[in-house]
Amino acid sequence: MPSGVLVIGEVAQGRLAPITGELLGAGRRLGVPGPLSVLLVGPDPAPLAAEAAALGAERVYLAQSPALPGYWPELYLAAAEAALAQARPAIVLLGHTNIGRDLAPRLACRLGAGLAADCLELALEPASGLLVATRPVYGGSAQAEVVGRAGQLQMATLRPRAFAALEPDPSRRAEAIPLALSFDPAQAALQVKERVAEAVAGVKLEDAQIIVSGGRGLGGPEAFAQLVELAGLLGGAVGASRPPCDSGWVPAHYQVGLTGKLVAPDLYLAVAISGSSQHLAGCSEAKAIVAINKDPSANIFKVARYGIVGDYKQVLPALIAKVRELRGG
Ligand SMILES: Cc1cc2nc3c(=O)[nH]c(=O)nc-3n(C[C@H](O)[C@H](O)[C@H](O)COP(=O)(O)OP(=O)(O)OC[C@H]3O[C@@H](n4cnc5c(N)ncnc54)[C@H](O)[C@@H]3O)c2cc1C
Missing domain, CATH: 3.40.50.1220 (TPP-binding domain)
Known part of the structure; x- marks a missing residue:
């Protein structure tokens, strides 16, 4: 029986990206029965497990990428599928970021899951326990509440800064679970040749x-x-x-x-x-x-x-x- 929430975390410059804390905060506040897990992908994600725990994660799935650091769709898909197979969550949360916008529909399609994109609020329907997501429609002129189907994995991407992270508590502990990935960069249909970082002076x-x-x-x-x-x-x-x-x-x-x-x-x-x-x-x-x-x-x-x-x-x-x-x- 699926239970709990799996957050697909994001790592930037060797730290947890702010969206990861926001997703964990949203996952915690939902009050879904079961553990709050997070997936971290990167060349060396293990040292970030304590930070994720402080922000509310109870299980941290670690996918060490052999490839270039940064986003690679097939790598993240493989990591997400491996984490999902172990965590068996009822709900998966991603950021409505460059990564989440690309990954979420691919993952939802593979898993036959319902996906609510760019959510501004989340709640649980009291009777069914289904995820109720509030998201903008008609270019932001109105908001719609969308509800997942019973028996289906529910996924949502959350707009950055629309949800608050929990106050970090270093005394929180999480179980760190390394994942074995079946990803071979040489076999990937999509090859990442180069990354060009956007030059940003000051705050993003x-x-x-x-x-x-x-x-x-x-x-x-x-x-x-x-x-x-x-x-x-x-x-x-x-x-x-x-x-x-x-x-x-x-x-x-x-x-x-x-x-x-x-x-x-x-x-x-x-x-x-x-x-x-x-x-x-x-x-x-x-x-x-x-x-x-x-x-x-x-x-x-x-x-x-x-x-x-x-x-x-x-x-x-x-x-x-x-x-x-x-x-x-
Ligand atoms: C499919 C589609 C997608 C789009 N996506 C986006 C989008 O992502 N983002 C976006 O912004 N737009 C988008 N647009 C364009 C959008 O429709 C508007 O044209 C655009 O937002 C107008 O920009 P603006 O307010 O800067 O210009 P204007 O509408 O021309 O407004 C300029 C304002 O400046 C004021 N002004 C002029 N001089 C002064 C002054 N000296 N001091 C103080 N005030 C002054 C005027 O009173 C006026 O209100 C999109 C359009 C389409 C069709």
Whole structure:
């Protein structure tokens, strides 16, 4: 009888990626009968078992990759299948990240499982114990609750930063279980030839607690220098709506929205962004949106907690000066 939750963890630069803690936190809070397990894949995942335990894992499946460090679909599929065969979970959770978005549908298809993608909330249906996942639909204009089928493995990908990790407790212990993998890199249909790391100065957009984002109303690439300055002062990251990316003012990976990054920071400062549904699909889970726009009827003000009606050319320098003053120079 399947029981418990299996989290497909992620490792970045030899540490647990923040999403792993968030998935474990979500798995713990669900209260599903059975153990909370996590799968860690990497060239040397064993030292991370204690960190995973501190974040709530009771069993840590360790898949040592012989291949390049990093994501390789067939390697992760083999590792996930090996972990599933041992853990026999009722529910599998992945991040709605580059890895999870690629791996989850492949795995769900192989296992004949139901998959709810980009979930913002999870609960259990009291009578059946089935997973009830809340996820955005129609580009984020509405949310739907989806329920798995009885007797079927239930899978979900969770939006980064939509779920809180548990407070780490180093006294928590987990059983570490090494997995034997039947993965032969030479036989893999997909060969990873090279990895090119995205050059990110400062905080990664998906992990940032504060994001300062700019839109077409900035009028050109020069104004982004002020956004970079403000984000630097606040310890945040810079994002953008689609037009500045399409116009080459900023790199494409700055884009927030339906076809860009999905972010859920504590503070999202939208500067000269109108608030299209496609943009809001990527940032509406922010705890607070603050908008600066010269058009009082701009849609962004409908979702903003605080709004400043004005020209960014006047508002931003004043804001930067005030933040500088509050930070003591
Ligand atoms: C399939 C599809 C997918 C898409 N995916 C995305 C996506 O992922 N992300 C995304 O962002 N968009 C996406 N779009 C595009 C989206 O529809 C909008 O066109 C886009 O979000 C608009 O960007 P914007 O708000 O920066 O520009 P605009 O809508 O042009 O708004 C500019 C705003 O700046 C304000 N402004 C102008 N000058 C100033 C000033 N001096 N001071 C203050 N305010 C000023 C204006 O009042 C206006 O509100 C997608 C579209 C499609 C069809």
